[in-house]
Amino acid sequence: MPDGQSTIAAHAEVLRRDAQALTACTERLRAIEAALEAAGAAPPWLRAAVHAHCAACVTAAADLRTAVRHLLEYAEQAGR
């Protein structure tokens, strides 16, 4: 199943990039909060919201990395 192998590997590659982007999102979210705090414009609810989003991004990135690992194993076995 060489076709299946390449397709599965392609999915894994896309999700790997998504996991990286989600990790970067946590930095972007913290930067947003910091910028608004510095400008004195941060609403009182923002900190909790940003923290919740950051935690979710970290978890989502971990989920995706796990999926990538399994997909790569799946692709390898499918190619044999």
Place this chain on the structure above:
Amino acid sequence: MSSGADPADAVADEDDDPADATVSTGAVPPDAAVNGGDVPTGGPTGAAANDGEDPAGSLRAAARELVDIAILIQDAAAHTTAALTDTALLRALPHASATGRPAYRALLRAATNRHGLGYALTGTHTPTGPTPATLTTAATTPVALTGSTSSAVFGVLATLAGKVGAMLGGESLAVRVLATSLRLRVAAVAVDHPELSEDPLVVRLIEAAAADRDLEAVRALRALLKDRGAVRALSLLAPVFGEVLALRALLDENPLNDATAWLIATGRGFATADPFTGMSNRAVALLDLGEGGARRVEPTPAESARLSTRGSLLGVLGNIGTIGTTGRALIQSVEGPDGVIRHILQAPGMRVGHPDGRSPQDLLGAFSSAVLDSSPYSRALAQAVADYGLPPDAELALVGHSAGGAAIMNLAQDPGFCARHRVTHAIAVGAPVDFKRPADPRTWVASVTNQHDLIPTLDGQGAGSCFDLHPGWYVVDYTDSTHLFPLCHGIEHYLANLADDLPEARAHIDERLKPFHGPVVRSQAYLLFDRPPDPEEFPFLTVPTRPVETAGATADLPIRCRDGSALTAYFAARPGVAARLLKGSGLAPLLVAGRALVGVHAAWNRRSSAGGHRELQIGIVVSGPGRRSAWSGRRGLFRRAELRRSGDFLLGSAVDTPMARELGPRLWGGETYLTALDVRVGVRRGAGPGVRSALVVADGIFTMEGRLGPGLPMSDPGSVGYAGDAGALLRSSVRARGSARLHPAPPMRLSVEPRSPHPLARRLRELGVDGARPLLCLSAATRQSIRDAAVPVPPA
């Protein structure tokens, strides 16, 4: 503008004017923007104008950044779903089940982990328009790598699963981030509108919407409406209307409105559906059908007197106010300072009332103009422009208010229209035009909106928008102290704001309109239609005519009335007097319970071939020439005029124009008096629906006034009259087209003018009708009619 340049090119050349660079981002009069508060201000709509410079700008920039992050997260969700639903993976499973099953488990967990991506199953195929999933980059989407039909089917199933998940309350991380973006937009608006954060009821509503507490949101809205009233509540919410709706739509359990919420929140397109129900806006707009039509009409003398005689922003907006929401538009030609004749199309907003299937300026027309790229309203405007006859390459400025603003922007974005005409300016006032784009890049676009006006936010973008949707436009988005919708939507209110409160914005727009500053040399109003109307007199009034000479002028017979109303009232009268008055005519009175009947017929022929005039005839009801039974005579009273034998033997008549008086003897015989008449038939203002009333005043003769009461609908049968003429009997008739109502025993009364010596007043007293109530009335509020000359009745 470079010296020596063709003045006609001035507008296009000025696009490079550095002065415009500031305003093109959406910033409005800088001084006003600094003032804030209740002083008319230019609240920034384009984030680029203020990013990082003030709290509102920082909040908008942050909201925009969060939109990017939400889209990125949604991409990841779509990619995960795509992997899950790819049949290529499924086909490999039998060959590698040991590693395939854990891979599927991991993908499923990634797509449904509420601590991670949330409930993130999402497909790539939706029939209702763009969804978050379609925001993904196709080149990087594995679905594109495989692209099989089976994968597409699985994609649809994933979409379905996503919607079911939404119905069950499953939220994705992308939605939560987008909701935070919307809340930051609300916070940004609150900087310029402190009432949003200070009013506890508004705060309660926004918080409930943002927290997905449905019941609490409904209670908060109810409390707001109860405490402030609908007008004030809507006005308070107007600046953040789009954001609150999008928040609700994102977080509620209705999956049908999610696409609209995403469009509003990401600023990527027009709100394609009602954010509450998810009903497609385009489906509603498609009810508005028609290729558009326009017919030349003359404004009333009072309107003509108020139309501006010079081209200017305030003059044009004043014109729009003058012609009003009456289904009309105006085109004017002005001679510019350089002697060049230029043209201005002026389009008012929606006319009040139910959709009528006739005018494109109705509610449906407003909706379709805003939602669609072309609508009956814009097509009707194009027809008006075509009829007006612009020279090739003539410069045309388009100015519209409300629905008219959306309609003129539809014209501006029509490549065909812009190929035929050189659209130099498009100015929309109080209109939802954020997602319109002019076809000709040289067209200078200005949008003027009051932040408390709900109408411009109907496309989903209002004061809270964090996107610079049209960097080349001049945007004036301001607030004033009125805060009341719909008052702040009126053209008069915008006119007053631009005249008194926004001098810099007005001056800037007027500066751009400079080539149009000059005397008006031609002015033409148009009545607009969904479809080109039939010729006005076709088919009923399309009859052969012949000229007849009168002392004053030539008239055509028969007299054709395009629009009129009529009332006939039947009274019980003294039979002896009636018989005496009929003596020698060969006719006998039609008796009812031993009483004769007197018919009082009054009509107002508003638009007739003999000019607008009113007429009055008084006669004794007769069964007609020949021996007829009383029963057949009574039954025949309401047959169509051309087939009717019974009618009114004329005792006298009156009209209110000299021409009608001169024609009277030809039309119905006998002497006709000239006197002031007032005839009104219709729904009385303030009365209930369908409650008709009538007023007939014949100066110095009588007054008949009162409610007509309930009526039986019927076709207007017209009327028949007889008159004696030198021993002969003349028969006249009015053929009518329209609906009428038959009112039994209406609660109205006829009062003869006390001590009036007028012959008709004496006749009515003689017959015992003074102070009487009619037995029966026949009313027609709107009708067409044909009245030809009376003809002698052939001897038996």
